[in-house]
Amino acid sequence: MIQQRSKIAKFQSLIALLLMCVVLSLLSDKFLTFANGWNVLRQISVNVCISVGMTLVILTAGIDLSVGSILAFSGAIAAGLLKFGIALPTYDLYIGFTLLGALLAGTLVGAALGTFNGFVITKFKVPPFVATLAMLTIARGFTMLWTKGYPISSLGKEFSFIGTGWFLGIPVLVWIAAIVVLLATILTNRTAFGKYIYAIGGNESAAKLSGININSVKIWVYALAGILAAVGGIMVTSRLNSAQPNAGLSYELDSIAAVVIGGTSLAGGRGTIIGTVLGAMIIGVLNNGLVLMDVSPFWQQVVKGVVILLAVIIDKANHKEE
Amino acid sequence: MKHLNIWALLLLLCLGCGNKNKDGQPKQIAIVVSTLNNPWFVFLAESAAEKAKALGYTSKIFDSQNNTALETDHFENAIAAGYDAILFNPTDAEGSVVNATKATDADIPVFCMDREINSRTAATSQILSDSYAACVQLGKLFVGDLDRQGNYAEILGIVSDNNTWNRSKGFHSVVDNFPDLKMVAQQSAEFDRNKAMEVMESILQAHPDIKGVFCGNDAMAMGAYQATVAAGKEDQVKIYGFDGAEDAVNAVKDGKINATAMQFPKLIAEKAATLADAYFKGERNFRKKLPIAVDVVTPKNIDQYIAYGKKN
Numbered sequence: 001m002i003q004q005r006s007k008i009a010k011f012q013s014l015i016a017l018l019l020m021c022v023v024l025s026l027l028s029d030k031f032l033t034f035a036n037g038w039n040v041l042r043q044i045s046v047n048v049c050i051s052v053g054m055t056l057v058i059l060t061a062g063i064d065l066s067v068g069s070i071l072a073f074s075g076a077i078a079a080g081l082l083k084f085g086i087a088l089p090t091y092d093l094y095i096g097f098t099l100l101g102a103l104l105a106g107t108l109v110g111a112a113l114g115t116f117n118g119f120v121i122t123k124f125k126v127p128p129f130v131a132t133l134a135m136l137t138i139a140r141g142f143t144m145l146w147t148k149g150y151p152i153s154s155l156g157k158e159f160s161f162i163g164t165g166w167f168l169g170i171p172v173l174v175w176i177a178a179i180v181v182l183l184a185t186i187l188t189n190r191t192a193f194g195k196y197i198y199a200i201g202g203n204e205s206a207a208k209l210s211g212i213n214i215n216s217v218k219i220w221v222y223a224l225a226g227i228l229a230a231v232g233g234i235m236v237t238s239r240l241n242s243a244q245p246n247a248g249l250s251y252e253l254d255s256i257a258a259v260v261i262g263g264t265s266l267a268g269g270r271g272t273i274i275g276t277v278l279g280a281m282i283i284g285v286l287n288n289g290l291v292l293m294d295v296s297p298f299w300q301q302v303v304k305g306v307v308i309l310l311a312v313i314i315d316k317a318n319h320k321e322e
Numbered sequence: 323m324k325h326l327n328i329w330a331l332l333l334l335l336c337l338g339c340g341n342k343n344k345d346g347q348p349k350q351i352a353i354v355v356s357t358l359n360n361p362w363f364v365f366l367a368e369s370a371a372e373k374a375k376a377l378g379y380t381s382k383i384f385d386s387q388n389n390t391a392l393e394t395d396h397f398e399n400a401i402a403a404g405y406d407a408i409l410f411n412p413t414d415a416e417g418s419v420v421n422a423t424k425a426t427d428a429d430i431p432v433f434c435m436d437r438e439i440n441s442r443t444a445a446t447s448q449i450l451s452d453s454y455a456a457c458v459q460l461g462k463l464f465v466g467d468l469d470r471q472g473n474y475a476e477i478l479g480i481v482s483d484n485n486t487w488n489r490s491k492g493f494h495s496v497v498d499n500f501p502d503l504k505m506v507a508q509q510s511a512e513f514d515r516n517k518a519m520e521v522m523e524s525i526l527q528a529h530p531d532i533k534g535v536f537c538g539n540d541a542m543a544m545g546a547y548q549a550t551v552a553a554g555k556e557d558q559v560k561i562y563g564f565d566g567a568e569d570a571v572n573a574v575k576d577g578k579i580n581a582t583a584m585q586f587p588k589l590i591a592e593k594a595a596t597l598a599d600a601y602f603k604g605e606r607n608f609r610k611k612l613p614i615a616v617d618v619v620t621p622k623n624i625d626q627y628i629a630y631g632k633k634n
Contacts, residue, residue: 028528030528031527033527035553036524036527039524039527042523043520144358148364149358149359149361149364150361150364151361151515151541151569153568153569164551239516239519239548240516240519240545241548242544242569244515244516244541245359245361246360246514247516249359287524288524288527291507291509291521291524291525291528292524292527292528293528294506294508294509294528296508297478297508297510298481
């Protein structure tokens with residue numbers, strides 16, 4: 001009996017997703033089409049990338065509230081460098097950036113801010129909630145300083161290919177998300193590093209006693225979350241062909257929602273990457289379906305909240321026996 | 323030559339005029355803006371600061387982050403710090419009244435910029451851009467462009483923001499008189515470009531036949547445009563924005579979006595700073611409300627405009 005229930009628990013997100021899809025396709029004949037399917041996948045690809053990073057963090061019983069701001073800053077850095085380069089008139093120096101250079105620089109910025117998060121959390125014992133809350137405003141401030149509050153637009157065809165192009169019949173954004181998911185799944189399931197992440201979240205003292213370098217693992221995890229936020233930032237910027245100073249506002253909440261709906265425990269130690277992907281899909285399908293049916297924007301917020309609650313309540317009930 | 327004399331006179335006036343406090347410090351102006359998360363308001367605040375500087379005053383910009391409670395803090399701080407005037411872009415028509423009253427009671431003049439507060443006494447003067455009237459004009463254009471019939475969608479801004487509804491109501495006051503124009507979707511994208519793109523993608527799925535979309539600001543109009551391009555429907559769907567931001571002005575020029583409403587943040591901000599200047603010089607009779615017209619910008623008249631204003 002218990003075994004049966006935990007089997008169902010494993011697939012609860014998948015069942016919920018399929019159920020929603022069935023209901024939505026009954027309610028709207030526009031839902032179950034190829035074009036709409038690609039729409040939903042494209043729309044969730046950014047959230048999937050961020051949420052994968054968030055999953056790693058939450059598995060260690062941490063949290064990262066700064067992903068939305070890091071996303072905005074990295075995207076703006078990439079866009080700004082690509083468009084304007086760096087000019088140092090005092091030294092009569094101008095550094096131009098190729099597309100690859102700009103993308104790399106944006107990603108490095110994300111990695112640096114993420115590493116800083118991890119450093120503050122491990123060396124100064126600042127709770128992750130507080131440390132990343134501080135980074136949320138710091139990185140947003142950096143974004144404002146860098147963009148001076150104005151969007152950086154018209155970034156060229158090559159750059160916008162990432163956000164709008166197709167490769168082998170699949171949108172580039174979906175490719176990126178899929179690769180990120182694949183790598184993260186291998187990382188969590190097949191590597192020692194993955195085992196350490198689960199061990200730290202499960203029981204930090206025990207993990208320490210068994211000789212895991214907890215600080216180093218944690219710093220890496222926050223760095224990865226920063227890198228993935230930066231990747232998300234490049235995706236958003238490229239999709240709009242414009243870096244918006246207010247990009248990524250409240251994305252941390254969408255991403256935490258995806259992780260939680262996907263069955264990852266906020267207490268750490270339990271959860272999967274694939275669960276998070278399903279969680280992001282549930283949110284994406286919900287967003288898309290509610291607009292397709294033209295549900296009032298006021299009600300949409302209520303519905304999304306209720307779905308999150310239901311997901312967590314069901315998850316709790318299924319894991320009582322353990 | 324005549325002009326030169328006037329300028330010389332002005333210069334003399336400025337040099338000699340009383341823009342200093344008793345202890346010789348220049349007067350300080352606080353610029354309290356609803357948000358700096360939107361380029362339009364950044365431009366408004368910067369224009370006000372520039373004009374204040376040109377008039378010989380120091381100024382500081384306060385960002386209320388769309389939060390009326392934070393705005394209260396800014397007002398209290400500005401009053402305590404002894405600012406001499408406040409150029410004010412309120413977060414909320416009702417909620418901000420208390421804040422403005424607080425300053426007025428402390429004998430600090432308050433000049434509202436762009437957005438209105440619902441009180442005739444709380445502010446010294448209000449320089450307002452008339453969103454409602456502009457959207458009435460946009461509505462008329464919309465009806466003509468769509469030939470009075472067909473399905474359309476509306477993308478709203480933040481649903482708790484009164485600008486969102488001012489614009490929407492102005493638009494609907496015209497468009498709702500035409501029963502053959504049917505609004506098949508009304509969704510919010512929170513003034514955000516990315517959200518507007520996602521919402522528009524979904525709307526285009528549900529209603530592939532829509533002929534037009536009215537967006538509550540330019541960022542959302544640009545997002546909606548991107549979605550129509552992705553769906554290959556950029557020729558079918560007519561797009562309307564609001565603000566007169568740089569991207570949108572360029573897009574109107576290129577025929578990507580059909581029209582936007584040009585507000586004049588620079589004009590509004592400079593007017594507010596000028597009124598503060600007049601107040602310092604002893605003027606006390608101000609018109610309670612100074613409406614600043616909003617122009618509808620289409621490909622026909624786009625040549626007269628640049629981002630956030632008219633070409634000189």
